[in-house]
Amino acid sequence: MIVLRSLISVVVLPGVAAVVVPWLIVGSPAWPTGVGWIGLVPFGFGLAIFAWCVIIFASRGRGTLAPWDAPRRFVAVGPYRRVRNPMYLGAGSVLLGEAILFGSLALAAYVAVLALVWHAFVVLWEEPSLERTFGDEYRTYRASVPRWLPRLS
Numbered sequence: 001m002i003v004l005r006s007l008i009s010v011v012v013l014p015g016v017a018a019v020v021v022p023w024l025i026v027g028s029p030a031w032p033t034g035v036g037w038i039g040l041v042p043f044g045f046g047l048a049i050f051a052w053c054v055i056i057f058a059s060r061g062r063g064t065l066a067p068w069d070a071p072r073r074f075v076a077v078g079p080y081r082r083v084r085n086p087m088y089l090g091a092g093s094v095l096l097g098e099a100i101l102f103g104s105l106a107l108a109a110y111v112a113v114l115a116l117v118w119h120a121f122v123v124l125w126e127e128p129s130l131e132r133t134f135g136d137e138y139r140t141y142r143a144s145v146p147r148w149l150p151r152l153s
Helices: 002-012 014-026 034-059 086-101 105-134 136-144
Strands: none
Touching (some): 014 086, 014 105, 086 105, 105 136
16 A cells, blocks of 8 residues: 555656656657766666655655655655755756756756745745654754755765
């Protein structure tokens, strides 16, 4: 059941943000040429991080990335040991990779706007919700793990 719930949440949220909206912005893009292929690096890296986070949410947290089906247990393993929001960073990296692949400034602007929206959502809704749900465990985690720039040590 958790696998199905995770698949649905991935299709609904990031599927729209990373497939539908870019398609609406770029249309039917031509295959990348020249340096555009460099976009595969952030795309692949972001996809791997994002998938890792989805698996951890399902296996450790017993929930999904969807706010209406969030993990029931606190998750601070894997990439979450280094940064509090690796799933957003992974999704942003996928979108940045798409912008490079398709040579689209409009798509790059979409990524920038989406990053601002994600930041506001995290600060105004997600972090207070995590504090209410997980209390001191989350407060301790928040004090030692950075929000956006991964801790390297």
